[in-house]
Amino acid sequence: MQTEELFRAMAQSIIDGDTDVAAELAKRAIETGVDPLDAINEGFVRGINRVGEEFSRENMFLPELVLAGEAMKAAIGVLEPEMAKEGTARQIHGKVVLAAAPGDIHDIGKSLVGTMLSASGFQVFDLGVDVPISAVVEKVREADADIVGVSALLTTTMAGQQEVIEALEAAGLRSKVKVMVGGAPVTPEWAEQIGADAFGRDAVQAVTIARQLVGLPG
Amino acid sequence: MQPKLELLDAELVHRILDEAHQLLSEHGVKVQSSEARGLLAGAGAKVADEVARIPEALVAAALETVPRRFSLHDRSGKPAVEYGGDAVHFDPGSSCVHVLDPETLEHRPSTTPDLVRIVKIAEMLAQYDAQSTAVVCNEIPKEIGDLYRLYIVLLFSAKPIVTGAFSVKTLQAMIEMLAIFAGGREALAEKPQAVFDVCPSPPLIWSEFGAENLLELARARVPAEMVSMPLAGAAAPVTLLGSVVQHAAESLSGITIHQLAQPGAPIVWGGAPAIFDMRKGTTPMGAIETAMIDASYAQVGKSLGLPTHAYLGASDAKIVDAQAGLESGVSAVVGALAGINMISGAGMLDFLACQSPEKLVVDAEAIAMAKRLVAGVEVRTETLATEMFAGIDFKGDFLKQRITKELFALEQHIPSKVIDRDSMRGWQQSGSLDTWSRAKERTRQLLESYEPPQHDPGKVAELLAMVERLAQGAGMDHLPEPA
Numbered sequence: 170m171q172t173e174e175l176f177r178a179m180a181q182s183i184i185d186g187d188t189d190v191a192a193e194l195a196k197r198a199i200e201t202g203v204d205p206l207d208a209i210n211e212g213f214v215r216g217i218n219r220v221g222e223e224f225s226r227e228n229m230f231l232p233e234l235v236l237a238g239e240a241m242k243a244a245i246g247v248l249e250p251e252m253a254k255e256g257t258a259r260q261i262h263g264k265v266v267l268a269a270a271p272g273d274i275h276d277i278g279k280s281l282v283g284t285m286l287s288a289s290g291f292q293v294f295d296l297g298v299d300v301p302i303s304a305v306v307e308k309v310r311e312a313d314a315d316i317v318g319v320s321a322l323l324t325t326t327m328a329g330q331q332e333v334i335e336a337l338e339a340a341g342l343r344s345k346v347k348v349m350v351g352g353a354p355v356t357p358e359w360a361e362q363i364g365a366d367a368f369g370r371d372a373v374q375a376v377t378i379a380r381q382l383v384g385l386p387g
Numbered sequence: 388m389q390p391k392l393e394l395l396d397a398e399l400v401h402r403i404l405d406e407a408h409q410l411l412s413e414h415g416v417k418v419q420s421s422e423a424r425g426l427l428a429g430a431g432a433k434v435a436d437e438v439a440r441i442p443e444a445l446v447a448a449a450l451e452t453v454p455r456r457f458s459l460h461d462r463s464g465k466p467a468v469e470y471g472g473d474a475v476h477f478d479p480g481s482s483c484v485h486v487l488d489p490e491t492l493e494h495r496p497s498t499t500p501d502l503v504r505i506v507k508i509a510e511m512l513a514q515y516d517a518q519s520t521a522v523v524c525n526e527i528p529k530e531i532g533d534l535y536r537l538y539i540v541l542l543f544s545a546k547p548i549v550t551g552a553f554s555v556k557t558l559q560a561m562i563e564m565l566a567i568f569a570g571g572r573e574a575l576a577e578k579p580q581a582v583f584d585v586c587p588s589p590p591l592i593w594s595e596f597g598a599e600n601l602l603e604l605a606r607a608r609v610p611a612e613m614v615s616m617p618l619a620g621a622a623a624p625v626t627l628l629g630s631v632v633q634h635a636a637e638s639l640s641g642i643t644i645h646q647l648a649q650p651g652a653p654i655v656w657g658g659a660p661a662i663f664d665m666r667k668g669t670t671p672m673g674a675i676e677t678a679m680i681d682a683s684y685a686q687v688g689k690s691l692g693l694p695t696h697a698y699l700g701a702s703d704a705k706i707v708d709a710q711a712g713l714e715s716g717v718s719a720v721v722g723a724l725a726g727i728n729m730i731s732g733a734g735m736l737d738f739l740a741c742q743s744p745e746k747l748v749v750d751a752e753a754i755a756m757a758k759r760l761v762a763g764v765e766v767r768t769e770t771l772a773t774e775m776f777a778g779i780d781f782k783g784d785f786l787k788q789r790i791t792k793e794l795f796a797l798e799q800h801i802p803s804k805v806i807d808r809d810s811m812r813g814w815q816q817s818g819s820l821d822t823w824s825r826a827k828e829r830t831r832q833l834l835e836s837y838e839p840p841q842h843d844p845g846k847v848a849e850l851l852a853m854v855e856r857l858a859q860g861a862g863m864d865h866l867p868e869p870a
Contacts, residue, residue, distance in 0.1 A: 230665035277621055278668055324484045324740070353669070
């Protein structure tokens with residue numbers, strides 16, 4: 170298969186959410202000497218970007234977004250060890266710690282944000298759901314994170330977002346990390362009120378915002 | 388004959404229960420309470436880590452002892468709500484955190500005066516058979532939030548109550564509060580005045596608090612209302628039927644745990660499922676598929692002879708507009724036709740987060756229609772029509788017949804002014820008001836004409852003293868002035 174065709178097939182495997190095909194194509198790239206970075210940037214990432222755009226237009230839906238993310242993970246899972254071997258690390262735009270606020274067990278949106286950010290070149294540490302404030306702060310410190318994202322889907326757990334910001338201040342970390350918040354009851358006004366750096370409407374917008382927060386063109 | 392809506396044929400009901408049993412005995416259910424696990428293991432379930440694999444025989448034994456019906460009584464001890472069979476009742480949806488401000492249309496955090504307004508409206512409207520602890524009072528310390536709501540409902544109403552506790556400690560306090568009015572815990576067990584909602588966590592999890600709630604309610608013989616909430620495509624299988632199976636498995640395991648603590652204690656097959664909107668990631672309560680899941684699981688519960696409940700009659704709209712009307716109305720009718728004993732949801736907007744007294748007033752009209760529908764057509768006259776034609780002589784003079792005067796009020800439900808049936812001229816002369824304006828006016832009138840229930844002052848004093856003590860324990864100097 171010509172490289173252009175291969176790249177198109179890679180993008181398509183993400184659009185189709187086909188984990189097996191994505192992994193196959195990633196292996197094929199390695200076997201035929203295609204630069205893993207090119208495979209990611211020219212092939213697979215184009216697929217996930219397309220899915221993100223179509224999702225924003227309501228032409229594609231959450232299951233497709235989630236499956237595209239899974240296929241992306243599979244492809245990167247094959248390519249990353251190869252890049253480590255070659256010493257060509259994928260350029261990481263930044264490190265992101267993600268957590269759902271204490272008491273909040275909703276994780277679909279947050280996981281999607283993690284998937285989209287990973288796919289777009291961020292290193293993501295997803296702490297999961299119902300995460301104690303101290304654990305968030307600790308991970309930000311330990312990973313030397315650039316961004317921390319806190320999600321809350323209940324009005325009753327939203328306060329946790331404010332608490333994370335206050336805890337980062339108390340730990341002397343606030344100036345070293347950007348805070349973005351999201352979740353159904355969260356609004357730009359709330360984000361401003363609690364001193365967050367950004368509010369994200371959905372997983373697709375989260376990528377644009379994360380890029381802005383680390384100083385990349387949106 | 389009560390009209391019925393059935394989505395499932397008998398074979399499908401059978402398959403649903405079969406798979407539910409299979410899930411329980413092979414896949415298992417996570418039970419995060421060690422006490423509940425102990426009871427299950429002692430009765431023959433295989434328990435490993437936190438997962439209990441419950442054999443069908445154990446569930447069958449629980450279904451033998453569970454009561455098929457029970458009544459909820461009003462504050463004076465009279466039976467008012469029949470759980471079991473096909474009787475249909477409605478109550479306002481519970482536990483909202485916001486209330487719709489009728490002037491600004493803002494969703495603002497609810498406080499005591501909001502709960503009082505809602506209780507007064509629901510008390511004045513015959514369509515509401517029970518009250519609920521409709522909103523959280525945000526100004527009250529969380530640790531007594533649940534019992535405080537109940538206290539307000541007890542003060543301002545005489546109707547039975549649908550409520551729920553947030554902790555085991557406050558659950559006991561809430562039972563004590565109800566016992567004050569019933570005349571003791573024994574008397575309360577004999578004539579329950581409230582049901583307590585208890586929720587499993589999807590998929591197939593009974594949290595520590597959920598399971599303990601079941602055990603405590605069973606031992607107190609206070610009715611437990613399970614509210615299983617599969618979210619089809621997110622926290623449950625994407626198919627409506629798959630979600631109905633999950634509902635059955637969660638509910639059957641709940642009944643099993645419950646009956647092991649106290650065989651014969653009352654429990655309700657209830658829920659608040661929804662589909663998952665694949666564009667917005669929201670859980671639409673007004674979706675027809677949501678109502679279909681409810682009607683289906685209710686049919687499964689009825690096949691087991693159990694009392695039923697569901698969340699219907701709510702809307703995902705943010706204001707009381709056409710969407711609010713149509714979603715609440717359509718789903719209320721589906722619930723009634725499904726013969727669900729307690730239908731919670733009236734008054735609600737924004738995915739069960741927001742309550743509105745004005746919407747309660749509008750929803751009461753849909754509920755009245757639903758109730759009239761399930762009352763069906765009755766044979767009220769010796770001949771259906773033939774006798775009434777005597778002397779008519781081809782003139783439309785039926786209005787002059789005595790029988791018309793005698794029967795019109797039985798045949799026809801007369802709606803309130805919220806439903807406009809005036810002529811165009813009449814409507815214009817009354818101010819060309821829309822439904823929302825008419826509902827606000829009626830809400831004002833109902834609040835003005837509200838009459839407090841005739842409670843025994845001794846019992847009220849006892850309740851007040853108890854709640855004051857608990858409030859002080861939570862750091863409050865004094866209780867807010869409720870009126």
